[in-house]
Amino acid sequence: MSTEGNHSLVSSSDVNGTAVYSRDGTHIGTIDHLMIDKESGKVAYAVMGFGGFLGLGEEHHPVPWGKLNYDVSRDGFTTDLTEAEVKGAPERTSDWHRDRAWEQRVHEHYGAPMYWI
Template identity: 30%
Template structure:
């Protein structure tokens, strides 16, 4: 019986379903639902939490921030932190994101409670967040 070899690059362009361990390698795009819930670790493997949500700039269409749930246990306690999405690096083999910071750093940056979000349309909140990351607000016009 002949074994057919798959050409995943061709499959991806056709819109047909593809399978196998390398079907989406290299990873270029992910759905929001596949990112939300992903673990976040630092380079030495410390658990920094999970991605709770994504903040999308409606004018540019870019993900500006990942909202990280840090310090909770079984969804109780902890705080949420807005992390510039550009600070995260995907580790596709381990199916998680890497943030190049330690746990103590997350304890020093502005966070918020799960039941009391900041005004996400207020530039001052994100300007404060970006001060800690050393990055300017991605699009100060919006």
């Protein structure tokens, strides 16, 4: 995901597939897709893919967008989260993207500000 000039806008299609690294530089996953709040327009989550091989066996976990920071030198995102912390997050419900109580538990788990406040 390269950037040209000082533009801060990026297409969601350019974010999909971008690597995510821990603070120590360890590759912990990639962004599969984004979840955007329809009312506010804010990016709520980056759904990240972990593990697997060639797309098989990969697990997907939503991570609050506020826990990711773009790092130009890595051409990817960095986070203070670990893969174990992500996999230990509250289990998703079948309707997780419409379950505010679940979202609150997730944001508390990660210590992330709630995007809807």
